[in-house]
Amino acid sequence: MAVITSGVDTGRKVRWTIIDVVVVVYALVPVLWILSLSFKTKATLGDGNFIPREWSLQNYADIFTTNEFLLALVNSIGIALIATAIAVVLGTMAAYAIARLEFPGKSALVGFSLLVAMFPQVSLVSPLFDIERSLNLFDTWPGLILPYITFALPLAIYTLSAFFREIPWELEKAAKMDGATPGQAFRRVIAPLAAPGVFTTAILVFIFCWNDFLFAISLTSTTRSRTVPAALQFFTGASQFESPTGQICAAAVVITIPIVLFVLFFQRRIVAGLTSGAVKG
Amino acid sequence: MAEIVLDKVTKRYPDGALAVNEVNIEIADGEFIILVGPSGCGKSTTLNMIAGLEDITEGELRIGGQRVNERAPKDRDIAMVFQSYALYPHMTVRENMAFPLRLAKVDNATVEKKVTEAAKILDLTQHLDRKPSNLSGGQRQRVAMGRAIVRSPKAFLMDEPLSNLDAKLRGQMRTSVSRLQKQLGTTTVYVTHDQTEAMTLGDRVVVMRGGVVQQIGAPQFLYDHPANLFVAGFIGSPSMNFMPATLENGALSTPLGQVALGDRVRSAAEKANAPREVILGVRPEHFEDAAVLDEAAKARGSVFTAQVDVLESMGSEKYAYFTVDGEQASSAELAELAADSGSADVPSSGSQLVTRLSAASGATEGGSVQVWFDTEKVQLFDPSDGRNLTYSAE
Numbered sequence A: 001m002a003v004i005t006s007g008v009d010t011g012r013k014v015r016w017t018i019i020d021v022v023v024v025v026y027a028l029v030p031v032l033w034i035l036s037l038s039f040k041t042k043a044t045l046g047d048g049n050f051i052p053r054e055w056s057l058q059n060y061a062d063i064f065t066t067n068e069f070l071l072a073l074v075n076s077i078g079i080a081l082i083a084t085a086i087a088v089v090l091g092t093m094a095a096y097a098i099a100r101l102e103f104p105g106k107s108a109l110v111g112f113s114l115l116v117a118m119f120p121q122v123s124l125v126s127p128l129f130d131i132e133r134s135l136n137l138f139d140t141w142p143g144l145i146l147p148y149i150t151f152a153l154p155l156a157i158y159t160l161s162a163f164f165r166e167i168p169w170e171l172e173k174a175a176k177m178d179g180a181t182p183g184q185a186f187r188r189v190i191a192p193l194a195a196p197g198v199f200t201t202a203i204l205v206f207i208f209c210w211n212d213f214l215f216a217i218s219l220t221s222t223t224r225s226r227t228v229p230a231a232l233q234f235f236t237g238a239s240q241f242e243s244p245t246g247q248i249c250a251a252a253v254v255i256t257i258p259i260v261l262f263v264l265f266f267q268r269r270i271v272a273g274l275t276s277g278a279v280k281g
Numbered sequence B: 001m002a003e004i005v006l007d008k009v010t011k012r013y014p015d016g017a018l019a020v021n022e023v024n025i026e027i028a029d030g031e032f033i034i035l036v037g038p039s040g041c042g043k044s045t046t047l048n049m050i051a052g053l054e055d056i057t058e059g060e061l062r063i064g065g066q067r068v069n070e071r072a073p074k075d076r077d078i079a080m081v082f083q084s085y086a087l088y089p090h091m092t093v094r095e096n097m098a099f100p101l102r103l104a105k106v107d108n109a110t111v112e113k114k115v116t117e118a119a120k121i122l123d124l125t126q127h128l129d130r131k132p133s134n135l136s137g138g139q140r141q142r143v144a145m146g147r148a149i150v151r152s153p154k155a156f157l158m159d160e161p162l163s164n165l166d167a168k169l170r171g172q173m174r175t176s177v178s179r180l181q182k183q184l185g186t187t188t189v190y191v192t193h194d195q196t197e198a199m200t201l202g203d204r205v206v207v208m209r210g211g212v213v214q215q216i217g218a219p220q221f222l223y224d225h226p227a228n229l230f231v232a233g234f235i236g237s238p239s240m241n242f243m244p245a246t247l248e249n250g251a252l253s254t255p256l257g258q259v260a261l262g263d264r265v266r267s268a269a270e271k272a273n274a275p276r277e278v279i280l281g282v283r284p285e286h287f288e289d290a291a292v293l294d295e296a297a298k299a300r301g302s303v304f305t306a307q308v309d310v311l312e313s314m315g316s317e318k319y320a321y322f323t324v325d326g327e328q329a330s331s332a333e334l335a336e337l338a339a340d341s342g343s344a345d346v347p348s349s350g351s352q353l354v355t356r357l358s359a360a361s362g363a364t365e366g367g368s369v370q371v372w373f374d375t376e377k378v379q380l381f382d383p384s385d386g387r388n389l390t391y392s393a394e
């Protein structure tokens, strides 16, 4: 009996392992390939070897020799961080109101914010271009931060209100009865419990801003505000017959690093099931 | 000085629902008062208005002689125990209990002292550094109580604090809640839908129905002198038996036969202008097996013969169930009670009669037995408005 059970278990384990490996390989091969390309020399770039025969850091050295990439990196980090901070703060307040309060037009608000998320962004590029030109926002940080907030907010509100709904209402009443002002109740009871939601949302919004290419390419024109995804397009090879593939790959690897760091930093704060034990159970 | 007075307090929710209607209750300092009634009758709403978690639509709430309608919960100096306990999951037991003191900016040494003290009373000392998620239901309940008692508030409010515990633990906690309240002597308002808790815990009980107070009084008084059909049916377990009856010339024809009413009942019914059609109410313990009674005792009541459907022997007593032919007594109050207890869903022909007989009774299941009941103790109710026609305040 026991043998049969463990046989079934082994079979399941093997099946799941295979599925997992397939998924991971499928997702990681392109990334590893880019990593491999970034370490190849120009001569061996097209040799089709997965593991570079000659290792070289030349591509990395190249992208950091000009200011172009560094400035783009600064723009990217600055714009994404500011947009994330504002979107998460606004989103937290809006989501709290949606989860906790009854007010006229609540469902309309939620509906509208979802509509914003569904709106095809491409169709907004040319009007935004015109608007920003006349408002002198074109090719500035706020020129990108504003649309990023707009498009990140629905995402933030939606994720956060799901988290707020999970927090038992009675905890807030209990805090009030224990003598807390609404502000204290929010700071000392609700906020700590909502933290995993806030961090999750921050990660998602940051990735959205960091990866955006459409607005970055359309609403910028110089290194003043061009972010990395847009800047990559302006890389040129040493001559016009040479493609900058290696450098683009190196840049792609470099810009992945902040995201990984960002996720690792916040992931430790995301403790699932933090609210368990609040109520009966 | 912390008596609580509800003066014609009314609550109308924004959606128009009238949850509490002109409730008047005067709760004395140190009193343990129970709000009881079926679910949805407005108990929690009343409690939340006292707490300050719900606005009072009309009327006045006074605590210690002062109007507090407009005060925020934190300025009322009242502690509350929630049905779900509402413990802060990110804090340890110690931090949970210390939270109200920290908010009140009490110094560390005093916080430590009070928390330790409360933990000792509630037997939580060895759990102080654990998180609520690692505690059992009973322990969580005690932490919730601890959080309420640490800051020695003017009053405790408890909203069905034991209803999430299993039956055995609930019985134990019931006694400890009662002991704790006596020990602290703090005014307590306790909400429950369980009539056993209401009977055993409180100094006085407030029975509510549909947002309206039905009767206020000591548990035994409500049991002996229910003001109406609803209170009579709600208080007592097993509950009072109700049958339709006709009152004529001081005699009562009932499904249990002709009954000659005792003097007390007859004069009370006359004074109350009793209608012809009434509802007869008899408590299970006012029945007895006629065979175990002497003639003198038998003469004080009425005897009928019936076949026992089910017999439950408890050792110290026997519960005999009979089916009474004819129509069931019907009234809005009884329908609501039946719906609340779920017995409306149980199909039955005729009405069921529950009687408590002494252990000496020779009744057998399926056998016929002569049953006596005390006609001095019966109650008559008006089917149209449920009022007790035999009510007397003594």
Ligand SMILES: Nc1ncnc2c1ncn2[C@@H]1O[C@H](COP(=O)(O)OP(=O)(O)O)[C@@H](O)[C@H]1O
Pocket: B013, B014, B015, B017, B018, B019, B037, B038, B039, B040, B041, B042, B043, B044, B045, B046
């Ligand atoms: N927030 C609310 N909005 C509208 N109606 C409510 C609200 N809370 C409770 N009610 C209604 O008020 C009545 C009393 O509710 P409640 O006080 O919770 O009853 P109980 O605690 O006795 O079960 C119920 O009919 C309920 O539907």
Ligand SMILES: [Mg+2]
Pocket: B043, B044, B045
């Ligand atoms: Mg309730």
